[in-house]
Amino acid sequence: xxxxxxxxxxxxxxxxxxxxxxxxxxxxxxxxxxxxxxxxxxxxxxxxxxxxxxxxxxxxxxxxxxxxxxxxxxxxxxxxxxxxxxxxxxxxxxxxxxxxxxxxxxxxxxxxxxxxxxxxxxxxxxxxxxxxxxxxxxxxxxxxxxxxxxxxxxxxxxxxxxxxxxxxxxxxxxxxxxxxxxxxxxxxxxxxxxxxxxxxxxxxxxxxxxxxxxxxxxxxxxxxxxxxxxxxxxxxxxxxxxxxxxxxxxxxxxxxxxxxxxxxxxxxxxxxxxxxxxxxxxxxxxxxxxxxxxxxxxxxxxxxxxxxxxxxxxxxxxxxxxxxxxxxxxxxxxxxxxxxxxxxxxxxxxxxxxxxxxxxxxxxxxxxxxxxxxxxxxxxxxxxxxxxxxxxxxxxxxxxxxxxxxxxxxxxxxxxxxxxxxxxxxxxxxxxxxxxxxxxxxxxxxxxxxxxxxxxxxxxxxxxxxxxxxxxxxxxxxxxxxxxxxxxxxxxxxxxxxxxxxxxxxxxxxxxxxx
Numbered sequence: 001x002x003x004x005x006x007x008x009x010x011x012x013x014x015x016x017x018x019x020x021x022x023x024x025x026x027x028x029x030x031x032x033x034x035x036x037x038x039x040x041x042x043x044x045x046x047x048x049x050x051x052x053x054x055x056x057x058x059x060x061x062x063x064x065x066x067x068x069x070x071x072x073x074x075x076x077x078x079x080x081x082x083x084x085x086x087x088x089x090x091x092x093x094x095x096x097x098x099x100x101x102x103x104x105x106x107x108x109x110x111x112x113x114x115x116x117x118x119x120x121x122x123x124x125x126x127x128x129x130x131x132x133x134x135x136x137x138x139x140x141x142x143x144x145x146x147x148x149x150x151x152x153x154x155x156x157x158x159x160x161x162x163x164x165x166x167x168x169x170x171x172x173x174x175x176x177x178x179x180x181x182x183x184x185x186x187x188x189x190x191x192x193x194x195x196x197x198x199x200x201x202x203x204x205x206x207x208x209x210x211x212x213x214x215x216x217x218x219x220x221x222x223x224x225x226x227x228x229x230x231x232x233x234x235x236x237x238x239x240x241x242x243x244x245x246x247x248x249x250x251x252x253x254x255x256x257x258x259x260x261x262x263x264x265x266x267x268x269x270x271x272x273x274x275x276x277x278x279x280x281x282x283x284x285x286x287x288x289x290x291x292x293x294x295x296x297x298x299x300x301x302x303x304x305x306x307x308x309x310x311x312x313x314x315x316x317x318x319x320x321x322x323x324x325x326x327x328x329x330x331x332x333x334x335x336x337x338x339x340x341x342x343x344x345x346x347x348x349x350x351x352x353x354x355x356x357x358x359x360x361x362x363x364x365x366x367x368x369x370x371x372x373x374x375x376x377x378x379x380x381x382x383x384x385x386x387x388x389x390x391x392x393x394x395x396x397x398x399x400x401x402x403x404x405x406x407x408x409x410x411x412x413x414x415x416x417x418x419x420x421x422x423x424x425x426x427x428x429x430x431x432x433x434x435x436x437x438x439x440x441x442x443x444x445x446x447x448x449x450x451x452x453x454x455x456x457x458x459x460x461x462x463x464x465x466x467x468x469x470x471x472x473x474x475x476x477x478x479x480x481x482x483x484x485x486x487x488x489x490x491x492x493x494x495x496x497x498x499x500x501x502x503x504x505x506x507x508x509x510x511x512x513x514x515x
Contacts (some may be wrong), residue, residue: 040071062089130165266454
């Protein structure tokens with residue numbers, strides 16, 4: 001697989017973009033009936049790979065998802081599986097291709113009824129596809145509710161019925177699938193929670209849509225993966241020295257001193273040539289005794305901002321991190337604001353996390369107006385709500401989806417926004433976005449976000465563009481945690497990073513040999 005092909009495989013298509021890919025494929029000469037035939041066969045093949053023959057109920061809806069269901073039923077029946085099929089809708093309103101497979105079905109066609117679930121061991125959910133924009137109702141809702149209550153094994157076609165393919169939001173009741181088979185490319189809703197948890201195992205099937213249709217579709221959302229940015233990773237140069245690898249400056253507070261120390265260790269491990277901490281003078285011994293690989297500078301009481309600005313007079317300190325452990329007491333927040341603004345006015349690459357974000361909660365526009373150079377904001381959902389209250393407002397009790405919120409925040413602030421969580425989202429002001437999928441549950445531990453800030457600032461110090469630096473750091477953060485496994489604590493993240501980086505180097509070397 002070429003690097004370009006791998007990048008194409010990581011593209012995520014919205015519901016509308018996937019519909020265009022379908023129609024463009026038909027215009028390019030691929031018959032719609034062939035696409036439906038291939039989709040149905042792909043699902044039937046995936047079912048047979050996962051399960052042994054058992055009583056199956058195929059639920060066909062009124063659209064092309066239902067047409068796929070008729071194809072699936074035929075293939076499984078021909079393979080000797082006991083099949084029952086139920087149809088919801090009006091045959092006369094089916095598309096031409098769905099009508100064709102409706103008429104080709106040789107078995108009985110029942111109306112939807114909860115009683116059909118009796119003596120059923122597997123349900124093929126081909127009721128509604130990714131484009132559904134309203135909650136389920138009527139007998140469809142009754143069926144889905146009964147399936148969820150009975151914990152029936154489900155294979156979903158494209159998405160579980162009731163899940164929005166572009167957002168991952170549940171539009172009411174959704175029965176979780178054990179297997180979801182989608183076509184051509186994944187959609188954001190497959191990777192964003194709750195959708196990711198509702199899809200179960202995800203299979204992407206090739207149904208004959210030519211990749212060339214992507215040339216006419218403006219795609220700017222990807223699944224985060226090294227294939228997208230590995231060519232920009234800042235590996236050390238053989239003829240380089242420490243200043244070639246940048247100098248990260250980190251502000252540390254006096255109460256939660258461990259936070260910024262974790263940030264410093266993260267920056268060092270990810271490859272920054274030099275790392276400095278600037279800390280209040282009264283806690284200087286704590287930092288100096290704990291960190292042997294970083295330089296620690298004193299900020300004198302009452303003139304912390306001025307001392308920090310003096311450190312910034314050296315242009316070699318080219319990346320700055322403010323926030324971890326900075327403190328939320330009133331005087332600390334005021335100081336943190338001043339230091340963050342001092343960093344931003346230099347227009348050097350800056351990461352603001354944790355307490356630096358909360359410090360601007362009362363007037364976030366002051367922060368946004370100050371952002372002129374490369375900047376990364378790394379809020380969790382609580383910090384995001386404080387910094388972007390208008391974006392987080394709900395309409396009729398429903399909050400906008402995570403992808404939309406992160407993109408709006410990036411555009412409003414002028415910064416790259418890393419909206420953290422199990423499905424961390426990286427969004428740039430120009431609309432580009434990546435969804436991260438490799439983070440294990442073990443990352444939910446105190447201090448892990450501080451290390452992530454260190455990874456980001458360390459990569460920024462090495463000259464990586466802000467969006468790429470955030471994507472690299474988030475992926476490495478997840479990869480380290482996944483490899484380490486159970487028992488992970490924040491200190492393990494920087495210490496275990498070299499193993500992941502060395503494996504990364506070996507993979508790149510092998511790829512070059514293959515080429």
